[in-house]
Structure formats: structure tokens, C-alpha cells
Amino acid sequence: MRETQFIRQNAPKWEEFEQVLEGAHRDPDRLNELFVQITDDLSFSRTFYPNRSVRVYLNDLAQRIFLSIYQGPKNRSLAFSGFWLEKLPLAMYAARRDMLIAFLVFAGAFLTGALSSAIDPAFPELILGERYIEVTKENIASGDPMAVYKKMGPFDMTLGITANNLFVASLTFIFGILYGIGSLMILASNGIMLGAFQYFFVQEGLFWESFLTIWIHGTLEISAIVIAGGAGLTMGRGLAFPGAYTRGQAFQRAARRGLQILFGITPLIVLAGIFESFLTRHTDTPDWVRGAFILACLAFVIAYFVWYPYYKASRLGSASLAEPEFAVHKPPLPEQAFIRNAGHVFGDLFPFFQRSFPTVLGLSLLVAVLYCFPVFFFGRSVPPAAFFRIDFSLFASLEALGQFYHHRDAIPWAPWLNVPILALFSTWLFPRLMGKQPAPWTTVLVQFRKALAPAAFMVGILYAQSPYASFVILLFFPLLLLWMTVLALEPEARGLGIPRVLFLALPNFSRIFALLLLLMLTGGLFFSLLDTGLAWTYLNLISWVVRLNSEQMEQFSAVVLAGLTYFFQYLIFGMIATGFGLMYYSLVEIMEANQLKQRIREIGRKRQIRGLEQETA
Structure with missing residues (x-):
């Protein structure tokens, strides 16, 4: 075949390829198909027209298609912001019922702990331990009821508290694998402990002092634990109610959403550890400052984890909430040696x-x-x-x-x-x-x-x-x-x-x-x-x-x-x-x-x- 005939025969197809590459929305399957056809044409041109410009043109076109298929995100900052502004809010919206259940269970357990302490004054000692209650009473008698937050240096305290809170949040999520029951049990246990702890200070006449101290870090910390419980319920729901998927496929789908949510609360946990180590110890700070700080933290949690997911979902509409990122993952065979990190x-x-x-x-x-x-x-x-x-x-x-x-x-x-x-x-x-x-x-x-x-x-x-x-x-x-x-x-x-x-x-x-x-x-x-x-x-x-x-x-x-x-x-x-x-x-x-x-x-x-x-x- 003469070169001019080869170009004339394939020019419309190459023009279509260029239009697809320059378009705003690229179909991955179509790009893959184009890549196969272009490499065929390139192979033909290398054989019969090795020193002609058509070979250079096709080589450039094949390279552009290859990069369109296999290259990663061009702008890592866009990928980063996309997670926090789209993926995580949509994951929270998809898990909204599980989040509500987690909150209600924790709130109910909190009230149970507080009411049990009101009925039986010895209940906090049973839940929190005799030694902890004894030390706290000694601190109250010495005139510094919140001294427990001042014993360690702030840097060492930050590392220890953050590591412990990350572990508790991860455990709360992972126990969702027990059909969600494990996550609910951990939420209930923590809620009862918190209710008993808070009411203990009510009994001692120190409600406001304890409230303004504990919730400086507790607003973010407790919110993160509740959200982790909701993520665990999401994973458990995939196992318990697979729907049209197989149980394994539904679990993969739900676990991916839950992991996104768990990753999203990591900054909350780190900030809570920093606040508890560096800010909570300053109990001489004016009450209105501490109260305003607690309200600001609460407003952020409600705005980003409650209101913004609903706002984002309403802007996109139901047709855009198909969650392609949660499609069932079918990994390649191990011998298909893709380079993995x-x-x-x-x-x-x-x-x-x-x-x-x-x-x-x-x-x-x-x-x-x-x-x-x-x-x-x-x-x-x-x-x-x-x-x-x-x-x-x-x-x-x-x-x-x-x-x-x-x-x-x-x-x-x-x-x-x-x-x-x-x-x-x-x-x-x-x-x-x-x-x-x-x-x-x-x-x-x-x-x-x-x-x-x-x-x-x-x-x-x-x-x-x-x-x-x-x-x-x-x-x-x-x-x-x-x-x-x-x-x-x-x-x-x-x-x-x-x-x-x-x-x-x-x-x-x-x-x-x-x-x-x-x-x-x-x-x-x-x-x-x-x-x-x-x-x-x-x-x-x-x-x-x-x-x-x-x-x-x-x-x-x-x-x-x-x-x-x-x-x-x-x-x-x-x-x-x-x-x-x-x-x-x-x-x-x-x-x-x-x-x-x-x-x-x-x-x-x-x-x-x-x-x-x-x-x-």
C-alpha cells in the first residue's frame, strides 16, 4: 500500500482519535480501544514507512493515548482536595443512617451511665475503677480537680494520647466486621464510661469546671469515636445485608467506604490529642474563652460531617451519587506483575x-x-x-x-x-x-x-x-x-x-x-x-x-x-x-x-x- 493511500484510508479515524483526546470527558474503554488500533497502525508504518513523517505522527499519537490511560493525577493537590471536598462528604452521606444509629447508641449509653450514677453513687467507682476515683478525689481535695491533665509533659502526652485514640477508633471500626455488633458494643461501653465520669463531677459539685475542661478535647475526640462506630456499622451492614451483591462483594464495597471515613477522621484524632496535651491543662483560662472554643469545635464537626455532606449530595443530585469509586475491586492475578507500592x-x-x-x-x-x-x-x-x-x-x-x-x-x-x-x-x-x-x-x-x-x-x-x-x-x-x-x-x-x-x-x-x-x-x-x-x-x-x-x-x-x-x-x-x-x-x-x-x-x-x-x- 502506498503511503498516500494509507494516510487517506486512516485519516478520518486519526482525526476522531484527536477529538477524543482533546475532549473534556474521556471514556477509558474507548481510549484503550484507540490505543490498540493506533499501535497496529504504528507497527504497520514502522514496517513500510520507517523514515516518513507518518510514523513520527503515529508514534506521538500513541504516546499521548498511552499517557491518557496510564498516567496518574496531573495535580496531586487537586486529588487531595477532591478527597476532602467530594469523596469523604459523599461517603458520609451514603453512611448517614449508620452515623445516626451510632450517635443514638452512644447518646443512650451516655444517659445510661449518668442515670446509673445518679441512682447508685458507687456506680462510677465500678466503671472507672477504685484507683481512678481515689486519685480524682485527692485532686479535688487539693483544690485542682483537673490535675490529671497536668502530670505529663505536653509532647509525651500528645504521642501517648493520640496513639491510644487512633487505636480505639481503629478498633471501633474493625469490630464492625462482627455484623456491626462489635462497633455498637464499643460505642455503648465508651458512652457508659463517659456518662459515669461526667456525672461523678456533678456529684462533687464541679459540673461546669469539668465540662469546660473535658470537652476542650472531648468534642473532637468523642465525635471521631462516634464516626468510627458509624463506619464500622457501614462495614457490618455490607456483611449482613449484601443485597444484589455476593456477601464478599458487598463487604469489599462497604469496607472501602468505611476506610475512607476512618481515614477522614484521623486529623480530628490528632488535633484532639494536641488539644488535650497543650490546651486542656490550662484550667485558669476564662470560662467564656473555653466555652467559645468548645462551640467552635462543635460547629466545625456539625458543619463538615453533617451539613456539608447533605449540601454536597443535594448539589450533585441523585444521578451523580452512583459511587463509581466504590465499585467492587477485582485485583489482577499476582503473576500479572503490575508495579505496586x-x-x-x-x-x-x-x-x-x-x-x-x-x-x-x-x-x-x-x-x-x-x-x-x-x-x-x-x-x-x-x-x-x-x-x-x-x-x-x-x-x-x-x-x-x-x-x-x-x-x-x-x-x-x-x-x-x-x-x-x-x-x-x-x-x-x-x-x-x-x-x-x-x-x-x-x-x-x-x-x-x-x-x-x-x-x-x-x-x-x-x-x-x-x-x-x-x-x-x-x-x-x-x-x-x-x-x-x-x-x-x-x-x-x-x-x-x-x-x-x-x-x-x-x-x-x-x-x-x-x-x-x-x-x-x-x-x-x-x-x-x-x-x-x-x-x-x-x-x-x-x-x-x-x-x-x-x-x-x-x-x-x-x-x-x-x-x-x-x-x-x-x-x-x-x-x-x-x-x-x-x-x-x-x-x-x-x-x-x-x-x-x-x-x-x-x-x-x-x-x-x-x-x-x-x-x-
Whole structure:
């Protein structure tokens, strides 16, 4: 075909392409279709007109289409403002019924706590604890009832309070996974405590002083907790009432909306921590100033989280509230090696983990038995309660994890039993998480022997009990987890695969480090389910049915709680393994670009006709 004929035949199509590119609204599917057709024309021109201007023109056009499809937001500030001015308000509007329920439950619990304190003056002591009431009464007697807010330095206090409030808000949201009941329970518990706390000062004749002090930070703090509860109810509603979606799809959809809301209240929580540390302590500030500040905070919360979502929704109209950003996410296969950062991996993590959850569940139960049976059966000289002890307090289960890797004197071999268990778990699990076919037993045995090395390093770090353990874990665990991943997913790796791990990890350490931090934080929040008292409640029920004396019940409880803690540990490890499996494929693509090279080789080989791909001759 002559060049002039080629141009004349395709000029109308290219003109249409230019119009689509210059239009204000671009259809992604149409752009993708244009990209396929333009690359076909470009391939043809490179073959027959390599030194002509038509090739330069088509190359430029293909580049413009490619950038239109794959480039990120041109202006990050617009994306940032778009979240706060559109996405978050619309998410709040969509969750308005859940927010109302959360507020009513919290308000009802607050009134219950206050009325219970009015009926029974000893109720605040029961709810808040004898020691807290005793210290507060001492402060009142000394003439400074709000002295509790002045004991710590403001900087240390800010960090501690903000971290605690972020944890409580996250926990309130996460417990929504229990069909919303968990979020309601936390809201009710906090409401009763606040009502009892506030009425205690009413009994002491200090209502206004306590009100003007507590609510300087409490206006934002309590609002954030209530909103987190509403976000948890939104997630629970997706599970309980999936509608036309499957239950898994509805959960993904609702969880994404809830996460947006949870992210949106983070600044409130940080500000509340700053106010509590730097402003609340100044109780000598004039009452009208403190009252005006509280009203200003309340006005902001009502304006932004209540009024503005309704205003935004009314401006857009019902037709614009289809929420395309909440469409069900279908992640690519892991071997489709898109380059992912830690946030992208986290976004794709749970659909993959959900798919393999029965496998992870069964394997976690198996390794819990493999550890607990020999420890408690062959170590019978050491009572279970002496080997493993857990208290009912915040983060107690996380603190108890270290007991599986210590106890050198009680059962010296128990910590090292973790090495083969961890190697077995990783060798068996990683390929299945990534959808790979099971390898022959001979290959699995070789992989298992290799996996003993990173497993031994992990257990050794935990066994050492170094004062710098946290620093060492953050520095070396990303490398060790990637090492396990490489050994499990690359059976052909030479030796122990150390050069391969360093090749992938060293240029990309910030990626795997950020991923580990994100997964450890998420795992810690899920692990806190053990700290809710549910396990203790079930143990009490068992004690009503099975006749055990106090000593027997103590030993039985230690065995059960040890098994549950070890089981949860490997459930969380399964989640972390999923994240590192996805990151592995991304690192391979960054360093080797195998799929990019394959796509380049395929340019021009395929032609799309009426939505179907047909190989060209």
C-alpha cells in the first residue's frame, strides 16, 4: 500500500482519535480501544514507512493515548482536595443512617451511665475503677480537680494520647466486621464510661469546671469515636445485608467506604490529642474563652460531617451519587506483575487473602496443635500456667507472644520448635496464596530445608531478647520475609537464594519496609480481638459446665489461651505472607521488567476487531 493511500484510508479515524483526546470527558474503554488500533497502525508504518513523517505522527499519537490511560493525577493537590471536598462528604452521606444509629447508641449509653450514677453513687467507682476515683478525689481535695491533665509533659502526652485514640477508633471500626455488633458494643461501653465520669463531677459539685475542661478535647475526640462506630456499622451492614451483591462483594464495597471515613477522621484524632496535651491543662483560662472554643469545635464537626455532606449530595443530585469509586475491586492475578507500592499491595491484599482463607485457617490450626501438644505434653514437669500467662488488658495478647520464644529455663527446646513450624508454614502456604500448582514432594522437601535458614534467623532474633529488638525486627524482618517468599516461589533459586533476595530487596527496601509497617499495624489491630474478653467469657461458660477446681481451671485456661494466641499469630502471618507474595511479583517486574518486555514484543501482533482479539497473519 502506498503511503498516500494509507494516510487517506486512516485519516478520518486519526482525526476522531484527536477529538477524543482533546475532549473534556474521556471514556477509558474507548481510549484503550484507540490505543490498540493506533499501535497496529504504528507497527504497520514502522514496517513500510520507517523514515516518513507518518510514523513520527503515529508514534506521538500513541504516546499521548498511552499517557491518557496510564498516567496518574496531573495535580496531586487537586486529588487531595477532591478527597476532602467530594469523596469523604459523599461517603458520609451514603453512611448517614449508620452515623445516626451510632450517635443514638452512644447518646443512650451516655444517659445510661449518668442515670446509673445518679441512682447508685458507687456506680462510677465500678466503671472507672477504685484507683481512678481515689486519685480524682485527692485532686479535688487539693483544690485542682483537673490535675490529671497536668502530670505529663505536653509532647509525651500528645504521642501517648493520640496513639491510644487512633487505636480505639481503629478498633471501633474493625469490630464492625462482627455484623456491626462489635462497633455498637464499643460505642455503648465508651458512652457508659463517659456518662459515669461526667456525672461523678456533678456529684462533687464541679459540673461546669469539668465540662469546660473535658470537652476542650472531648468534642473532637468523642465525635471521631462516634464516626468510627458509624463506619464500622457501614462495614457490618455490607456483611449482613449484601443485597444484589455476593456477601464478599458487598463487604469489599462497604469496607472501602468505611476506610475512607476512618481515614477522614484521623486529623480530628490528632488535633484532639494536641488539644488535650497543650490546651486542656490550662484550667485558669476564662470560662467564656473555653466555652467559645468548645462551640467552635462543635460547629466545625456539625458543619463538615453533617451539613456539608447533605449540601454536597443535594448539589450533585441523585444521578451523580452512583459511587463509581466504590465499585467492587477485582485485583489482577499476582503473576500479572503490575508495579505496586505498599498502598496498592494493601488494597489488593484482602481479596487474595479471602480466597485462601480456609487454607490459612486450617494450616494455622495445624501448627498451633504441632506446637502446643509437644510443649504441654512432653513438658509436663512445667505447669501450663507457669509456661504461658496472659492478662486481660490492652495489648496483653501481643505482649504474651514473646513467651513462645523465651522460657529458656522452663522448657529450653520450646522456642526452637518454632523454626521447623515456621519453615513448614511458609513452604506450604506461599505458593497456594499466589495460586500456584502444588510442587512435587521432592521439591517441597528441598524448599523446606532451605526455609529453615530464614526461620532460624527470625526465631533467633526473638529469642535473643535484645533491648534493641524492635529496631532489629524492623530492619531485618522485611529481608527475612522476602527471603522466605523467594524460596517458596522460586524453587529453582540457587543455593539459599541470598543473592536473589539482595538483588530484589536492596534497591527497593523502602517498599518492603513500608509494607511491613502497614501489615504489622493491621495485624496488631486484628490481634487485639483476643483482648476483648471474649475468650475469658467462653472459659467462664466452660467452667459452669465442666467441674474443675481453681487450680485445674487455671491450667486449662493457660492451654486454651496459648493455643488461641499461637493460632492467631499464624493467621496474621498468613496475611503478611499474602502481602509479601504480591510485593515479590512487583519487585521482580521493577528489576527485570519481564512483562513490559513481553508487551513490547506483542505490539502489532494482535488486532482487536469488534471486541475480539484476532492474530494477524
